[in-house]
Amino acid sequence: MSDIEVRTAQADEYDALQGVFGAAMMFEASPNELGQQLFEPERALVATDGAEIIGTTRALTRDLSVPGGVVPAAHVTGVGVMATYRRRGVMSGLIGRQLREVPEAIAVLWASEPAIYGRFGYGAAAWGTAYEVDLHRVGPPTGPIRPGELGELTADDALKELPQLLLRLQEQRAGVSGRSELRWQKHLEDKPDDRGGRTALRILVHRDEAGSVDGYALWRGKMVWNPTGPAYEVLVEELVAPAPTAYRVLWQHLLTMDLSAKLSYGYAAIDEPLVQLVSTPTALDRRVSESLWLRITDVQRALEQRRYAVPLDVVLDVTDDLIAANTGRFRLTADGSSVTCSRTEDPADLSVSIRELGATYLGGRPLAEFATTGRVTEHTPGTLDQATAALRCPLAPVSLEVF
Numbered sequence: 001m002s003d004i005e006v007r008t009a010q011a012d013e014y015d016a017l018q019g020v021f022g023a024a025m026m027f028e029a030s031p032n033e034l035g036q037q038l039f040e041p042e043r044a045l046v047a048t049d050g051a052e053i054i055g056t057t058r059a060l061t062r063d064l065s066v067p068g069g070v071v072p073a074a075h076v077t078g079v080g081v082m083a084t085y086r087r088r089g090v091m092s093g094l095i096g097r098q099l100r101e102v103p104e105a106i107a108v109l110w111a112s113e114p115a116i117y118g119r120f121g122y123g124a125a126a127w128g129t130a131y132e133v134d135l136h137r138v139g140p141p142t143g144p145i146r147p148g149e150l151g152e153l154t155a156d157d158a159l160k161e162l163p164q165l166l167l168r169l170q171e172q173r174a175g176v177s178g179r180s181e182l183r184w185q186k187h188l189e190d191k192p193d194d195r196g197g198r199t200a201l202r203i204l205v206h207r208d209e210a211g212s213v214d215g216y217a218l219w220r221g222k223m224v225w226n227p228t229g230p231a232y233e234v235l236v237e238e239l240v241a242p243a244p245t246a247y248r249v250l251w252q253h254l255l256t257m258d259l260s261a262k263l264s265y266g267y268a269a270i271d272e273p274l275v276q277l278v279s280t281p282t283a284l285d286r287r288v289s290e291s292l293w294l295r296i297t298d299v300q301r302a303l304e305q306r307r308y309a310v311p312l313d314v315v316l317d318v319t320d321d322l323i324a325a326n327t328g329r330f331r332l333t334a335d336g337s338s339v340t341c342s343r344t345e346d347p348a349d350l351s352v353s354i355r356e357l358g359a360t361y362l363g364g365r366p367l368a369e370f371a372t373t374g375r376v377t378e379h380t381p382g383t384l385d386q387a388t389a390a391l392r393c394p395l396a397p398v399s400l401e402v403f
């Protein structure tokens with residue numbers, strides 16, 4: 001790192017940052033007006049060698065649902081280092097500074113490879129499930145569909161109808177990232193060059209008996225003809241339906257599209273209810289992987305800004321190699337909406353690293369899981385069970401998009 005400096009990006013450097021990130025991720029960065037408008041230069045860091053930018057990382061200002069609420073979370077993206085500068089500590093310099101500087105108490109990201117971010121104190125806080133559904137075998141959900149219950153929206157109408165459903169999902173599950181109006185526009189942008197041989201984006205909606213939209217699916221089709229006949233593919237990009245009937249009817253429709261042989265969906269929760277609705281769950285062909293990684297940057301604030309499932313009173317001995325202020329003993333007490341986390345000299349009940357605290361923060365992974373491999377140590381019998389129960393949530397967290 002001797003000749004390499006890290007500094008904040010400038011407003012006119014969006015294309016340069018995209019160019020470096022594109023080169024690192026092997027995609028051709030193309031002009032992107034909405035991406036440019038969403039660019040927050042003051043939250044982007046660049047590593048430079050002389051005048052040349054050779055590494056980048058960015059943080060987006062967004063909120064995230066956590067157990068009991070919605071809080072600010074730095075959404076980290078655009079991490080890339082030019083291949084000619086790899087393995088010289090450039091990413092470490094960028095990520096270390098970013099984590100020490102972000103104002104939010106938590107940071108989240110999707111990792112290109114799971115081996116990268118644990119060393120920086122990120123823990124895998126949500127599992128994602130990807131489906132490759134064999135439509136000939138699955139035995140889709142069944143049940144009546146009322147006339148007029150399903151319909152399609154234009155992107156302009158969707159911008160008015162869909163945001164409130166995402167807000168409702170944030171109330172049901174942790175891990176859901178909020179979207180500003182501009183970000184919704186980007187989400188529904190659907191540039192022809194980005195379709196990869198698939199149809200334009202279809203915005204399917206479900207309406208309740210009063211005619212209000214209470215669920216939606218964003219999907220595309222792909223025409224595939226085999227020598228034996230049609231084998232179309234249905235690619236679901238997002239499905240949000242907090243109401244049970246909407247959830248069933250949307251899936252029923254998508255899993256029974258004419259001419260289709262396969263459906264794929266990459267953003268299901270690990271406890272996705274679809275498994276309950278089909279007669280042959282193995283035909284969903286589920287693959288599980290890490291989705292959202294979470295890093296606690298301020299232990300006290302982070303632990304105070306979420307809620308706990310049962311009353312709790314424990315002293316945590318936290319280790320954090322990057323952020324000294326997170327290291328030490330903290331007493332966490334919670335009873336309903338009253339939560340306090342403060343430094344203490346009292347002896348520790350549990351020892352835990354910042355990585356495990358991050359992994360359990362969204363309520364999807366039991367703290368006790370990490371005691372079985374020695375990554376959490378219980379000093380006071382009973383406190384591991386108590387903390388595990390308090391941190392858990394009824395439904396697993398879900399992250400709907402790679403940002």
Ligand SMILES: CC(C)(COP(=O)(O)OP(=O)(O)OC[C@H]1O[C@@H](n2cnc3c(N)ncnc32)[C@H](O)[C@@H]1OP(=O)(O)O)[C@@H](O)C(=O)NCCC(=O)NCCS
Pocket residue numbers: 024025078079080081082085086087088089090091092093110111112113115116119
């Ligand atoms: C991943 C990437 C950002 C790493 O940048 P870098 O400057 O080479 O990383 P560093 O030199 O700071 O590496 C720090 C440590 O992480 C390890 N590491 C880096 N990339 C890794 C990877 N892909 N898998 C596993 N470990 C990795 C290094 O070996 C090093 O370990 P050490 O400290 O034990 O020696 C860079 O290789 C890159 O741009 N890759 C392609 C794009 C990408 O995947 N970006 C991440 C998007 S989420």
